[in-house]
Amino acid sequence: MKKTYLNVLALLLAALMILSGCSxxxxxxxxxxATTPAEASTPAESTPAxxxxxxTEPKHVEVLRIGTTSTNDTFNLTTQGGSFGVMNYNSFVAGxxxxxxxxxxxxxxxxxxxxxSDDNLSITIYLPENLYWHDGKQVTSDDIIxxxxxxxxxxxxxxxxDIVLTRDGDYQATITFPEGDSAFAYVNGQTSxxxxxxxxxxxxxADNKEYMGEDRVIGCGPYRFVSVDEDAQLxxxxxxxxxxxxxxLVDKVTVKSYASQEAQIMALRNNEIDAIYNxxxxxxxxxxxxxxxxxxxxxxxxxxxxxxxxxxxxxxAPTNDYPFRKxxxxxxDYDLFGQTIYGxxxxxxxxxxxxxxxxxxxxxxxxxxxxxxxxxxxxxxxxYVDVDGDGYREDPQGQPLNVLITPQNNKSxxxxxxxxxxxxxxxxxxxxxxxxxxxxxxxxxxxxxxxxENGGTYQIYIGYCTSGIASYIGAxxxxxxxxxxxxxxxxxxxxxxxxxxxxRASSSFEEYEASMLELQEVIAxxxxxxxxxxxxxxxxxxxxxxxxWINFPGWGVINPKxxxxxxxx
Amino acid sequence: MLFPFxxxxxxxxxxxxxxxxxxxxxxxxxxxxxxxxxxxxxLMPGDPLVNIMGDDQYxxxxxxxxxxxxxxxxxxxxxxxxxxxxxxxxxNILRLDFGFSFTRNRSVLDIVLYRLRWTLVLAVxxxxxxxxxxxxxxxxxxxxxxxxxxxxxxxLTLVLNTIPTNCTAILFLTLFSYKLRLFPISGMAxxxxxxxxxxxxxxxxxxxxxxxxxxxxxxxNFIHMKSYVIQVKGEEYILTAVAKGVPKTxxxxxxxxxxxxxxxxxxxxxQFGHIVSGSVxxxxxxxxxxMGNVMNTAISASDFPIMQMCFLLTAVCMVVSSILADVxxxxxxxxxxxx
Numbered sequence: 001m002k003k004t005y006l007n008v009l010a011l012l013l014a015a016l017m018i019l020s021g022c023s024x025x026x027x028x029x030x031x032x033x034a035t036t037p038a039e040a041s042t043p044a045e046s047t048p049a050x051x052x053x054x055x056t057e058p059k060h061v062e063v064l065r066i067g068t069t070s071t072n073d074t075f076n077l078t079t080q081g082g083s084f085g086v087m088n089y090n091s092f093v094a095g096x097x098x099x100x101x102x103x104x105x106x107x108x109x110x111x112x113x114x115x116x117s118d119d120n121l122s123i124t125i126y127l128p129e130n131l132y133w134h135d136g137k138q139v140t141s142d143d144i145i146x147x148x149x150x151x152x153x154x155x156x157x158x159x160x161x162d163i164v165l166t167r168d169g170d171y172q173a174t175i176t177f178p179e180g181d182s183a184f185a186y187v188n189g190q191t192s193x194x195x196x197x198x199x200x201x202x203x204x205x206a207d208n209k210e211y212m213g214e215d216r217v218i219g220c221g222p223y224r225f226v227s228v229d230e231d232a233q234l235x236x237x238x239x240x241x242x243x244x245x246x247x248x249l250v251d252k253v254t255v256k257s258y259a260s261q262e263a264q265i266m267a268l269r270n271n272e273i274d275a276i277y278n279x280x281x282x283x284x285x286x287x288x289x290x291x292x293x294x295x296x297x298x299x300x301x302x303x304x305x306x307x308x309x310x311x312x313x314x315x316x317a318p319t320n321d322y323p324f325r326k327x328x329x330x331x332x333d334y335d336l337f338g339q340t341i342y343g344x345x346x347x348x349x350x351x352x353x354x355x356x357x358x359x360x361x362x363x364x365x366x367x368x369x370x371x372x373x374x375x376x377x378x379x380x381x382x383x384y385v386d387v388d389g390d391g392y393r394e395d396p397q398g399q400p401l402n403v404l405i406t407p408q409n410n411k412s413x414x415x416x417x418x419x420x421x422x423x424x425x426x427x428x429x430x431x432x433x434x435x436x437x438x439x440x441x442x443x444x445x446x447x448x449x450x451x452x453e454n455g456g457t458y459q460i461y462i463g464y465c466t467s468g469i470a471s472y473i474g475a476x477x478x479x480x481x482x483x484x485x486x487x488x489x490x491x492x493x494x495x496x497x498x499x500x501x502x503x504r505a506s507s508s509f510e511e512y513e514a515s516m517l518e519l520q521e522v523i524a525x526x527x528x529x530x531x532x533x534x535x536x537x538x539x540x541x542x543x544x545x546x547x548x549w550i551n552f553p554g555w556g557v558i559n560p561k562x563x564x565x566x567x568x569x
Numbered sequence: 570m571l572f573p574f575x576x577x578x579x580x581x582x583x584x585x586x587x588x589x590x591x592x593x594x595x596x597x598x599x600x601x602x603x604x605x606x607x608x609x610x611x612l613m614p615g616d617p618l619v620n621i622m623g624d625d626q627y628x629x630x631x632x633x634x635x636x637x638x639x640x641x642x643x644x645x646x647x648x649x650x651x652x653x654x655x656x657x658x659x660x661n662i663l664r665l666d667f668g669f670s671f672t673r674n675r676s677v678l679d680i681v682l683y684r685l686r687w688t689l690v691l692a693v694x695x696x697x698x699x700x701x702x703x704x705x706x707x708x709x710x711x712x713x714x715x716x717x718x719x720x721x722x723x724x725l726t727l728v729l730n731t732i733p734t735n736c737t738a739i740l741f742l743t744l745f746s747y748k749l750r751l752f753p754i755s756g757m758a759x760x761x762x763x764x765x766x767x768x769x770x771x772x773x774x775x776x777x778x779x780x781x782x783x784x785x786x787x788x789x790n791f792i793h794m795k796s797y798v799i800q801v802k803g804e805e806y807i808l809t810a811v812a813k814g815v816p817k818t819x820x821x822x823x824x825x826x827x828x829x830x831x832x833x834x835x836x837x838x839x840q841f842g843h844i845v846s847g848s849v850x851x852x853x854x855x856x857x858x859x860m861g862n863v864m865n866t867a868i869s870a871s872d873f874p875i876m877q878m879c880f881l882l883t884a885v886c887m888v889v890s891s892i893l894a895d896v897x898x899x900x901x902x903x904x905x906x907x908x
Contacts, residue, residue: 071858071866073673073675073680074673074674074675076674079674081672081673081674082673156630156637156641158630158634158637209669209674210669210674212675229758229760229761230683230858231687231757231758231760231771231858232756232757232758232759232760232761233756233757233856233858234756234759234760234761236760236761254760256756256760257856258754258755258756258856259755259853259854259855259856259862260853260856263754263755263856266742266743266746266747266754267754267755269747270746270747270750270754272753272754411869445616445619446616449616
């Protein structure tokens with residue numbers, strides 16, 4: 001009897017061990033508006049009271065809860081680290097000079113307006129007279145001058161090395177670039193990134209990164225920083241009263257940091273957050289099934305301005321040979337690549353490389369086609385035949401051919417890049433082209449650097465054009481051999497260089513668009529690169545309580561317009 | 570010869586001599602680990618300047634203004650030869666100056682101590698609870714071999730022990746947080762709470778990670794303890810004690826337990842050694858911002874100063890736990906005193 005009793009006691013102990021941590025759920029603090037998961041599961045509590053029928057004004061959002069994978073640990077206006085840094089790309093706490101709209105065009109951010117001189121060398125910035133720093137001081141042209149000086153001297157922007165700054169009045173300043181530069185390109189390139197810095201705070205700070213003063217989070221954007229709870233990885237912001245740009249509908253914003261996209265998705269479904277925002281980090285296609293069919297969530301799918309692509313090496317045979325490049329482009333199974341990279345949400349790419357949502361997308365160019373037989377014929381005609389009968393082709397001189405596939409060295413994308421490389425190898429194997437994966441470049445940044453940078457020696461290079469780069473110069477920047485950027489392009493064909501430089505020298509959107517169209521014609525003709533698929537980005541959000549979301553292509557529903565358009569249902 | 574100061578030997582008792590000997594060896598071990606970790610971290614692929622400056626700025630400056638790149642490298646102590654950097658690093662460690670994080674814009678000491686606190690919040694109760702559960706259940710199952718508890722717990726713990734902790738963690742997260750919504754999806758606190766509400770909130774957040782850790786470690790502890798008890802139970806002196814009519818409880822506590830505890834203490838000390846780095850996967854799965862999490866992100870971002878301090882701390886913990894095991898052995902095992 002005693003033994004049985006002890007056995008039962010021991011089994012109870014075992015059960016207790018499994019449930020060791022299970023304590024009662026704590027009561028939510030009155031000050032914390034975010035609901036707990038358990039509370040969120042109760043429909044009556046998660047559904048807001050119906051709005052009175054007579055009200056036509058959009059109802060303010062009390063708290064917008066954003067989930068991100070960036071950490072809540074770096075709060076400093078002059079750096080881009082952590083969730084604070086990436087949230088500022090959305091004209092948040094920082095007042096941006098220029099923010100991008102849903103069509104990809106730069107618009108004035110915290111500034112009233114700007115103009116570019118006829119010679120495309122000067123930018124004049126006009127400030128509103130009622131723009132204030134969050135500590136109450138007025139934003140003036142002194143802050144504009146200071147910002148450019150600070151960006152040049154402290155933040156070490158080489159692009160600003162030779163600028164001339166002019167104070168045109170209390171609320172107006174002009175930046176003049178040296179001959180040969182393009183003010184339009186600067187605006188386009190700095191949109192979403194360039195912030196106004198408060199002179200009165202930063203002028204005496206020697207090392208901006210190490211500065212820990214409380215005023216390091218003072219900006220002039222529509223939101224002011226309130227607090228951060230590092231334990232909870234939760235940052236809180238509140239809207240600035242009477243902000244000069246108009247009525248802010250989202251009164252308060254919380255940004256919670258999650259360790260993974262999986263956790264973000266679960267939190268969204270469990271109503272812990274309202275929307276997901278990851279800079280340049282859309283939700284992986286493998287997670288789509290988790291949200292599909294949920295009536296309260298939208299996947300937030302939008303066409304992706306960025307894309308994965310092959311860049312052919314200009315300096316190496318056989319990729320410097322047009323027929324070989326053409327054969328490769330015919331041998332690629334674009335459907336398989338689309339599924340590999342984007343799940344079911346993709347389109348077959350065109351020969352112009354630049355995806356659909358980008359400014360200057362050339363819709364007149366033909367789609368890529370998968371035709372291995374045509375690829376074989378092209379190779380046969382160009383002299384790439386199997387001389388020794390081993391099943392693989394030799395080059396036109398009869399020498400063995402073994403094409404190196406070099407993926408970009410990128411830790412977060414390594415797995416996908418390896419999968420893409422495997423599909424390329426399989427596709428080329430089918431047309432008798434032997435390939436080798438450049439594993440060294442995949443694992444060692446130094447090896448990859450030596451292979452790809454500054455006029456690289458790769459043959460087939462797999463790279464990714466981020467949506468950020470895509471929005472202002474796009475995939476062609478990764479193709480061109482342009483030592484100023486240090487990127488991995490090798491292409492030096494004169495016709496391509498001319499067309500590329502024309503894009504760079506554009507002084508207006510019209511010119512930019514026209515020259516982009518022309519550049520894509522050259523790309524279609526020369527095939528220096530080929531896109532695997534025109535895909536989509538997913539930044540999911542909840543639809544049950546809030547409305548008025550605007551989904552920016554490749555960016556998501558958290559963007560510079562969110563604060564003014566999102567409202568409670 | 571491990572103890573170098575022969576002159577003092579005569580003045581020291583045997584126990585003190587052994588402990589002092591171990592301490593000296595440990596100091597040498599820590600020095601070696603500091604050196605090896607410095608070399609390993611600095612030989613890792615990837616230029617930390619890329620993470621400090623960001624891809625765009627790094628490549629632009631690298632080709633347009635290489636001198637500027639050198640200046641930035643100097644500012645972060647990344648200039649000079651490996652040897653020069655090593656000497657500087659040793660000097661800094663002695664002053665407890667672990668530098669400034671490349672990516673988090675804060676002092677490394679602040680970051681690591683903050684994270685360490687949260688790891689200990691999770692790891693200390695997990696170690697204590699699993700040690701207790703493992704010991705109690707293991708003793709019972711070993712003493713009553715083939716009893717009901719043994720027949721249930723042994724296969725169960727063997728199965729659970731083979732499942733990687735991160736799998737159990739994901740399973741718990743999916744079931745209890747996502748499906749049943751009993752616990753939060755991630756994190757350590759809800760935010761905005763103070764006092765008792767804050768403590769209850771933290772406990773609520775630590776339920777799942779703690780359960781997974783306790784479950785995983787208890788399984789391993791149970792298996793060990795059970796086998797030690799069975800082993801000791803088969804010794805002749807136990808048979809003698811039973812034959813002499815010593816009550817069973819007395820045999821268990823005075824003879825079996827005392828001897829079975831010795832190897833168990835070693836296991837527990839080793840677990841204590843992993844207290845800093847042993848919950849990496851669990852921290853990652855539950856977004857528990859502790860040492861595991863900070864090590865994981867520091868490695869991804871080539872944040873050398875944080876990595877070096879994390880490795881140093883891990884090594885110190887291992888060495889301290891090893892000393893602790895030695896000291897406890899000396900105290901618990903009378904045979905050692907006679908060596």
